[in-house]
Amino acid sequence: AQKITQTQPGMFVQEKEAVTLDCTYDTSDQSYGLFWYKQPSSGEMIFLIYQGSYDEQNATEGRYSLNFQKARKSANLVISASQLGDSAMYFCAMREEGKSSGDKLTFGTGTRLAVRP
Amino acid sequence: NAGVTQTPKFQVLKTGQSMTLQCAQDMNHNSMYWYRQDPGMGLRLIYYSASEGTTDKGEVPNGYNVSRLNKREFSLRLESAAPSQTSVYFCASSDRGTGGYSPLHFGNGTRLTVT
Numbered sequence: 001a002q003k004i005t006q007t008q009p010g011m012f013v014q015e016k017e018a019v020t021l022d023c024t025y026d027t028s029d030q031s032y033g034l035f036w037y038k039q040p041s042s043g044e045m046i047f048l049i050y051q052g053s054y055d056e057q058n059a060t061e062g063r064y065s066l067n068f069q070k071a072r073k074s075a076n077l078v079i080s081a082s083q084l085g086d087s088a089m090y091f092c093a094m095r096e097e098g099k100s101s102g103d104k105l106t107f108g109t110g111t112r113l114a115v116r117p
Numbered sequence: 118n119a120g121v122t123q124t125p126k127f128q129v130l131k132t133g134q135s136m137t138l139q140c141a142q143d144m145n146h147n148s149m150y151w152y153r154q155d156p157g158m159g160l161r162l163i164y165y166s167a168s169e170g171t172t173d174k175g176e177v178p179n180g181y182n183v184s185r186l187n188k189r190e191f192s193l194r195l196e197s198a199a200p201s202q203t204s205v206y207f208c209a210s211s212d213r214g215t216g217g218y219s220p221l222h223f224g225n226g227t228r229l230t231v232t
Binding site (some may be wrong): 004005010033035042044045047050052091093103104105106107108110 | 207221223226
């Protein structure tokens, strides 16, 4: 079974509007972490935001926020006031923190976001 | 401020040739990883090293070997390249042991084509 599911292969958003990128996850661990990365066309992987499973408040980093709904196992990324430079591929990832999980991240297949001027 | 450095950036191999992808980090991180990225598949873990002297298989280890040479360096070797190994390869590192918040820091990737 997919551990990280990103159901939106591609999305468009108008400049200055907000956009939500969906991510659902599957784990039986009680302790885990959720990450979002941005990959622009230049190819590098840029860390955006982190949410721990025990964090009660949604994580925020500037224009990025993570809408964490633990019961629904979802960790959607919200980008406010979209900019042309936000056009990129976005990946959701999870680290399970059980003893047998190691320290690795499992990634979703990504969502390509295009910001329209 | 180098972070994670991968070499080479591009490589073309013929089927059956071998090569080693090099990776070094200067952040004193314990854990290092090799991922491959293919269209529509996201990033898939090939091998990882939780600490110096240890390596473990990830999701897609077949056809690859790794060496954790020291704390800084983690290399990926293709002994006999196959067209199915055409991909973009990323090395990453993280500061394991600092709790949940330890994001992976990635190198800029190696684009490998096997003909």
